[in-house]
Amino acid sequence: MTSSDPLPIRRLTESLINKIAAGEVRLLPRFQLWHSTCPEIIHRPASALKELLENCLDAGATSIRVTVKEGGLKLLQIQDNGCGIRKADLPILAERFTTSKISTFSDLTKIATYGFRGEALASMSHVAHLSVVTKTKSETCAWKAHYLDGVLVEGKPGQTVDPKPCAGNDGTTIIIEDLFYNTPTRLAALKSTSDEYARILDVMTKYAIHNPKVAFVCKKVGSNTPDLSTPPNADKPQAIRMLYGNAISKDLLHASFGAKKVQEAEGVEDVEMADAEDTNRPESWSAEARFTNPNYQSKKMVFLLFINHRLVESPRMKRALENVYSGILPKGASPFVYLSLQIDPRDVDVNVHPTKKEVHFLNEESITDQITSRLQRALAAQSQSRVFEYQTLLTGGIADPSNALSKKRKGKQRAQDDDEEEGEEGDDGKTRPSPPKKTASQYKVRTSMQDRTLDSMFPVLNPTQIQGGDPGPASASTAPKPRLLREITESDCILTSVQTLRQAVAKGKHKQLSEILEKHTFVGIVDLHKGLSLIQFATKLYLVSHGAIAEELFYQLGLRQFGNFTRVKLQPAPSIRKLIEIAVELEEATEESGLTKPEIVERIADTLISRRDMLAEYFSMHITPSGKIESLPLLLREYTPNLDKLPALLMRLGPLVDWTSEKECFETFLRELAYFYVPGPLCEPNSSTTEDEEEEAQAQAQDKAERWQIQHIVFPALRRYFAAPKGLLDRDVVQVASLPELYKVFERC
CATH class of the missing domain: 3.30.565.10 (Histidine kinase-like ATPase, C-terminal domain)
Known part of the structure; x- marks a missing residue:
């Protein structure tokens, strides 16, 4: 042969x-x-x-x-x-x-x-x-x-x-x-x-x-x-030019990098492409990227992702790359990105969903963060626009207000400070202490939690007003008063896997972002259903995805209380098969899994019932031998999750939890539990006006309760227990205003 x-x-x-x-x-x-x-x-x-x-x-x-x-x-x-x-x-x-x-x-x-x-x-x-x-x-x-x-x-x-x-x-x-x-x-x-x-x-x-x-x-x-024809022995730039046009190829950048490789960028000078920490990372991977610079824009993003030479889709990575360009391109504009990843085949999982919609791999968040940060550096070297440079510094550090002053103004300010330190001489020849320094308006920081919030600026109708009463702002006296959160102590756990996960959370903590969330002042909820809120830190205003932040918070709270959860009792105890059946019926394209819906329901139910002893011991999730769920773990005592999401939680626990390895099992289970705890409704509200006034009033009341929990429970818990990971900077925390910069604009008006 x-x-x-x-x-x-x-x-x-x-x-x-x-x-x-x-x-x-x-x-x-x-x-x-x-x-x-x-x-x-x-x-x-x-x-x-x-x-x-x-x-x-x-x-x-x-x-x-x-x-x-x-x-x-x-x-x-x-x-x-x-x-x-x-x-x-x-x-x-x-x-x-x-x-x-x-x-x-x-x-x-x-x-x-x-x-x-x-x-x-x-x-x-x-x-x-x-x-x-x-x-x-x-x-x-x-x-x-x-x-x-x-x-x-x-x-x-x-x-x-x-x-x-x-x-x-x-x-x-x-x-x-x-x-x-x-x-x-x-x-x-x-x-x-x-x-x-x-x-x-x-x-x-x-x-x-x-x-x-x-x-x-x-x-x-x-x-x-x-309709399509390519010559043999071409290279990637030639292929992109022939198939996607010269408009893309002329604005194309190239970068190759990996866990133990140095990134090279074409047309980018003096860009440090290899971090010192990469040389000590255990994972083995490499990547090649072809991506457009800030001069190219299209109505729809073209994203080609190959993992080990197989064409796949990764919604998480696509969103991360979109966020890289969100501060560079105009609103509604999108880039072209080709990305080829080489990962150990044992670390790639293309079967995380019954319909095979997604692909996951080990250290996905870390690899995605490294790729997006490298691309962002290469783009920063190409773009000199003020908008882009401002966006790259949104939450990368806490700037000293004096840095905003020009050299001339700094000199005047220094001279004034010297005069104030010397004091003033009175008529009797004695020097009296100078009055306290006045803080300029652009550097005044609101610190009182009793100040007006965003919600108070809009009239909110309560159910009685909807049914025919006079419109007007809701009475502040009817709102529940904020509660003091109970202390959540870290449980004693000798399992190496749990200790490793806790160490990973501590190691991945971003110091400056954690400080912002720890010392922030809550401004208000911008969009409840999209999970967006405004917070203030110092003289800066930030738009945050409270849904994404809450998901990471509840994961850390679950890890913190591992093996020592308070229980939420379900009375009467529902059947997990009935709940899973509800979720599977709503899932699209389940026939593509090769299994019928009853078979999918039975497989997931058997998986959970066979592991009920472990679930009860570690997570306080009690399931009877007959398949009834009696209790759920309570991650935050003052917080009540939306139980409408329980069918989806049970369905996802079947295929999305790695039951074959201890560390991965604990991590994926806590991730799914955290996703269940994320505040918000089960789905987006229907834009059409409902004719049922009772349902509308009920929805109003539910939204009001959600808003109260987010403001008075979730955000205070962030201040006390949250170790913010760096990944939140890429897509979930964005600076939208700076008081000193706004004063500069007003001075020119």
């Missing part, structure tokens, strides 16, 4: 199949149970194309041609010049649990290709007519085979099912015809053929950017001109 010959395809042993199906992949870090039971998800032509493109690249192809008819529903043909498939392997090519990439269970820990189960063709053979034409370099002719429901079938009536010899080039051609012909519900859910073809072009464009050495061609049947 030569080096260019394909590896043989084998059936996995029954023992190995059972281990995977039984969840013994828990030996792999961050590997979820969903992965072991769900086949490749083919929900539209573009998803089928993505799987096949990855197979072509795995086969070492340098040329990939795609032909499409009616958006890929009538015909989707992918031809490559890779290593091909051996004739002897064709009979089992479309069967489940057949692969050329693993043979033993230990191979799972070191798989480095796009996948290992080889089930994309198996899935397609069940929903389409599948044909394969393939030829290896060592064979004299190509072989053609037809498949249906995973097995070989005859190409024409009267023929045998065996592969037939035919003419063909080296490589493999996959032909998918009549996609979803036997699943009319799925077919009806798809949009127009033009929309499906646009999705196909989008997938090919992104893979062409990431693989510029490979020639990609895509065209419709009957068309002489391809």
Whole structure:
């Protein structure tokens, strides 16, 4: 066998199949149970194309041609010049649990290709007519085979099912015809053929950017001109210019960095790209980024993310990158960002959700913070605009008010200070102490908590006024009085995993941001449903996401009280199966998990019931053997969470908690519990006016209670217990005003 010959395809042993199906992949870090039971998800032509493109690249192809008819529903043909498939392997090519990439269970820990189960063709053979034409370099002719429901079938009536010899080039051609012909519900859910073809072009464009050495061609049947064509042996800037236009390529910056690499930026001088702390970090990763400078802007962000060469989506990372540009570009403008991450395959988890919507990886927050800070530095070196420079200093430090004075004004101020120190000489020749210094108006700081807040500036209707009373501001005497928070002591815990998590919180504390939140003055809630509030610190005004901050606060409170929680009793105790069923019914696209909704409900319920002893001991979550939940942990005694979110909490605890490792289990469980405690309603309010006055009055009362808890319980708890992480600076805390700067504007008016 030569080096260019394909590896043989084998059936996995029954023992190995059972281990995977039984969840013994828990030996792999961050590997979820969903992965072991769900086949490749083919929900539209573009998803089928993505799987096949990855197979072509795995086969070492340098040329990939795609032909499409009616958006890929009538015909989707992918031809490559890779290593091909051996004739002897064709009979089992479309069967489940057949692969050329693993043979033993230990191979799972070191798989480095796009996948290992080889089930994309198996899935397609069940929903389409599948044909394969393939030829290896060592064979004299190509072989053609037809498949249906995973097995070989005859190409024409009267023929045998065996592969037939035919003419063909080296490589493999996959032909998918009549996609979803036997699943009319799925077919009806798809949009127009033009929309499906646009999705196909989008997938090919992104893979062409990431693989510029490979020639990609895509065209419709009957068309002489391809809609996408890239030459072989190009580079990424050339590919971006050809596929996205010169407007992007001329404003493109490049950076490469990693945990133990020094970032290099093109066109950026004297930018320090490697932090000293990076050399001591345990994680092993690297990244390459191509991103536009502040001169480019578009209506919609183009974000290409590849992790270990696989095209994925990460909403968290996308939001973080959007926030990098939010202080640079005008409102409504967006950038172009291409990002390729290389991470240890054992640390990547693509199965954190039943429908596989998200991808997570270890140290995600830390890696995201490092990437965004490096990009921000590179952009800062390119942008000299006042807006950008002001935004980069929003919460990076607490500026000395004297720094705002010019040199001339500093000299005058110093002379005045000297005169005041000397004192004044009276008529009797004696020197009397000078009067106390007056603070300039622009440096006066409000410190009284009794001063007027933002809410008091707007009239609030109470329920009686809504039902026909006179409108007017709500009486202050009717508002509940603030309570003194009870002291929350840290529990004694000897578990190494918990101690490690507590140390990580202490180590990640951002000193200056923690000081802002510790000594702030609450101004008011800007938008309850979007989770935005205003706070004041010194002479600066900050817009904060109280939802994101509260989520981190409740996580830290849960970690602080680990194993010693106060309980919230639920009477009567509801059935967890009923609650999970409510949440699963509201979840979209659950059929893509490969499980029915009752199966998903039962699996999550069994997971929680089987671990009820651990949940009761560590988290005070008591579940009966019959599946009734009797109590929940209380993170903050004076705070009542919104129990409407309980079904969603129980549903998320199934797939989103890593039950296979002690430290990750505690961390992910507390994260989900903190998400449940975040103040706010279950969903956004309907913009249409309700006709039910009673429901409207009830919603008003609920909003009022939420506002009171946020102001009088959540924010005071922030002052006492919160260790603010640096990540909040990127997206959740923004300076919106500075009193000295505002006075400068008024002086010019």
